Amino acid sequence: MKSYFKINYIESILIIIGFIAxxxxxxxxxxxxxxxxxxxxIIFSISYVIPFILLFTFISYQFQKKNIVIDISxxxxxxxxxxxIFFMMLCIMTINxxxxxxxPIEGHILGKMYKEIDNFLREEIKNPIPFFSTTVLLAPICEEFLFRGIILNGMLKNKIHPIKAILFSSFLFGLTHMNPWQFIGGIFVGSFIGFVYFITSSIIDCILxxxxxxxxxxFTTFFIMKEEQIFSQKREVNSWGTLIISFFIVTIGSIFLLKKKNKNNH
Structure with missing residues (x-):
């Protein structure tokens, strides 16, 4: 008899440790x-996708071995x-x-890390087609199947409270980006995508x-920003008015989505 895939906090951490390794x-x-x-x-695309392929292969083998079904819509x-959700995403990006x-982007540790990211982007943009196709196509597909399709989905199936499951899976999502700027983005953007998964139960929505x-x-980083550096040293914080409007839209949108989910459940 088959059983649906479930996962707890420790198992989620072990999966991510394996992925980082x-x-x-x-x-x-x-x-x-x-x-x-x-x-x-080609090297960037291959080296990016190989860890995901190996991890998904191992997880798939374990599922078949234990006769477990993973339910991904x-x-x-x-x-x-x-x-x-796309309008809300623009607001989330503004807040993030x-x-x-x-x-800070200066200092002995953060400054060095920031410079390495800047140099990496400068090198990869020399090959724009594979870099953009990997970042905009491959990365969303691979990461969403791992963090929302497997980890978040498995935690929700395990009856872990949705807020805890969303925040924890987003924390792991941010952690794998290995730098503080994307760690914050991983938590904020990941939490919103996780919330959308909780509402719609669709991995397609998360990928999109x-x-x-x-x-x-x-496109903002490479085609709109006119600063000398790819990651500009002169970053401006959005006005309070913009942030308040963004928070308001996200709040109203969240209430609307929750009401739709409750209505569908009834």
Missing amino acids: LNFFNVVLKKLLIFINLPDS MKLSPWYIYIT ESISSLI LHMFNNAIAL
Whole structure:
């Protein structure tokens, strides 16, 4: 008899530890790909997706071995839900940008880390097609199946309170980005995407939101910002008026989505 996949806090942490370990191993893989003279344009995409493939293969094997079914819905939501959540996502991105901009970008540790990110982006943008396709297409698909489809979904199936499950899975999501600026973004954006998953139960909705977030962030960074650095040293915090409006829209949108979910449940 088959049973549905469930997961607890410890098991979620172990999955992420395994994923991080695979990414450290990925450093060796990347050197190997460089050694065999693969084009730089391909190396980034391959080295990004390999840890996910290995992790998903291992998890899939364990599911089959234990006769466990993971219930991931691929359904599409009504059009008005998409209008609501994409508009809310713009507001979440505005709030996230204001909060992450408060994190220092200078100093011995943070300054060095910030410079490494800046240099990485400068190198990868030299091959825009694989970089954008990986960031806007591959990353949302892989990350959403892991953090919302497996971890959050498994925690909700395990009867863990939705708020705790959403916040914890988002914390792990931010942690895997390995820097404080994206850690904050992982928590804020991840929590909103997790909330949408709780409302719609659709991994497709999560992937589309993630793609939207990454696309806006990349196009803003590389095509709209005119500062000398890709990650500008002169970041401006959004006005209080903009933040208040963003919080208001997110609050109203959340109430609307919760009412729709309760109505559907009844």
